[in-house]
Amino acid sequence: VIAAWFFTHPHWDHIGGFIPFAEEYGSKVTLEKVIFNWPNQETLQEMIHPKGQKMSHYIEIVESSVAMFDGAKMVEAHAGQTFYIRDAKVDVLMTWELQTEWSNSWVSINEGNSGTVSCLTLGGERIMMLGDCGRSATETMLDLYSGDFLKSDFLQIAHHGYNAFTKPLNDKVDPDAVFWTNDSLSSGALSDNFTNVPDRDRIYHNADRITLVNLPYTGEVEYWQCEFPRK
DSSP, X not given: OBSOEEOOOSOHHHHTTHHHHHHHHTTTSOBOEXXXXXXXXXXXXXXXXTTSOBHHHHHHHHHHHHTTSTTOEEEEOOTTOEEEETTEEEEEEEOHHHHHHHHOOOOHHHHHTOOOEEEEEETTEEEEEOTTOOHHHHHHHHHHSOHHHHOOSEEEOGGGGSSSOOHHHHHHHOOSEEXXXXXXXXXXXXXXXXXXXXXXGGEEEOTTEEEEXXXXXXXXXXXXXXXXXXX
8 A cells, every 4th residue: 555656746757657657556556645736737838858758748647547546546735735644744845836936937947847845754754855856946945944944864865966956955954864866976966065964875876776764764774786677
C-alpha cells in the first residue's frame, strides 16, 4: 500500500518512472492518493522537453497511469497546506502559482522546473524537498519564511545540483546531510553553496547506487548497489 505519491513538476526525469511502475503494479498495489500541482495550460505551453514534446503530453500520460490504480485520488496541493499521511507530516511551502504571484515573474522552462517545494517530517527528522526549485522560488521562500521554519535536518538539493539554487536558502536550511540527485558531485556547486555541511561524507549522491537512510538519523547508512537501466 502506498499512502501518497508526490509529483513536484511535470518533467520527465521527475514523473517518468511512475508510468512503468503503474503498468507493472497497477493491479497489484493500492495507491491511495497522488499529490500534485500542475502549472496552468498557458504556462505548460512554454515548458518544452528537450526532445520537443510539450509537458502537457506527459501530464496526460501520468493521469492515465494513475487511473490504473483502482480508487486512487488526485489531490491538488497549495502552499500553506499540511498533509498528515500515516505518521508523516508534509508542509507545502511553494507551488508555481505562489511563485508567480509573489515575484510577479515567470522565466519560461528554467523556472518551470520549480514546481512544488515541501518539507517532510518523519521519524523525528525534517527533510526539505526542493525538487527543481529555481532562483525566484528560492528568493520567494526567503521572503515568506523565517530561518527557524526553513531549518531542516536533510536537504534534497535543488535541480540536481546544476544551478538555480542559492546559498542564502541553503544557509537557512542548515542541513546535517544533503541528498545530491546527480551522477556526480559538482565541486563548484559544493564550494559555492554547501560550506555549511560539516562532513562531505554526509552528502549522499546516487552514483549508481541506492542509499538507505534510517530515521532517526545517526550518520549510519546502508547502500544497495545496482545497475540502473539506461534508455
